Ligand SMILES: [Zn+2]
């Protein structure tokens with residue numbers, strides 16, 4: 242943009258604006274920001290003022306009536322931001338502004354005069370100018386899509402606030418201990434407030450997979466909190482073995498973002514020996530949470546079953562063969578009726594094979610692969626006819642699950 246490119250129209254707008262009172266180059270230039278690219282608003286404002294002076298217009302000096310000389314104090318905002326950012330590890334950031342009511346009103350006033358058709362909002366300029374300076378000083382890049390940290394310039398409070406976006410890590414967990422829920426269970430009596438029944442912990446169980454992982458992970462990321470999103474969950478009494486269950490942990494307000502995940506796997510293992518282990522950790526994007534929450538998965542279980550009357554091994558094998566490829570119709574089990582709607586689910590059994598059989602004790606170990614969401618205890622017992630067919634029905638005798646381990650969760 243050169244002085245002689247300016248139309249009479251634009252010059253007329255500028256003349257009206259400077260008549261209102263002293264105005265800084267940034268605020269004047271911003272009113273015609275969309276006319277030309279390649280210049281800063283400050284440069285645009287300078288050119289406009291020169292043109293006006295050659296036309297004999299008197300330009301008042303003094304405090305800018307629009308921004309109160311905010312742009313002269315950019316460095317103050319930059320150093321406030323850098324001070325806050327010092328504590329955090331990040332590669333990408335974005336600057337945002339909460340404009341005060343005063344400035345909003347001033348801006349509306351100037352838009353009334355300028356017509357606003359070529360103008361850029363004050364906060365857009367402030368974000369960009371402070372952002373450029375932070376980029377220069379830190380070597381980090383501004384990211385408009387997915388910044389790791391958002392720097393908010395709060396013009397009301399004169400303070401810089403940070404919004405630190407979470408880190409997401411995908412992995413699989415194995416659980417070796419029974420009686421360990423995936424996430425914290427609030428005490429049913431007191432709903433978490435703490436009572437005699439829960440020994441004033443507010444919890445049904447002292448620990449959970451989530452709490453154990455959190456204990457090891459949070460210290461490394463120096464985060465505020467952590468949530469574990471599991472791809473389904475196993476029974477509290479079931480162990481999770483084999484390749485483990487997929488999960489994503491969300492670490493909120495992390496001060497560190499580049500933790501060595503191999504080291505983290507070892508740390509979790511050491512600190513939670515005999516309870517849990519995590520494997521295959523990798524950094525992922527937020528979308529992964531929804532992905533594993535909605536994922537359809539096939540499950541493989543190892544089940545120890547007690548038979549109520551003596552059954553021959555061939556008889557048992559025949560019954561298991563009949564389950565393979567069968568779609569099981571399962572009404573909501575009696576034991577979960579109090580918290581689940583009563584409906585009929587259809588789930589397929591892909592494989593059912595005998596691992597070992599103790600004829601004397603009538604105890605057998607079976608491995609079953611099926612669609613996720615099939616209730617295994619009921620597939621064995623029949624749940625008083627609510628699950629059809631069942632092992633119990635096929636054998637013509639009572640059958641009950643004694644032990645249940647999840648061996649694999651296969652994402653589809
Ligand atoms: Zn100004």
Ligand SMILES: [Zn+2]
Pocket residue numbers: 428429430431432433434435436437438439440441442443444
């Ligand atoms: Zn309680």
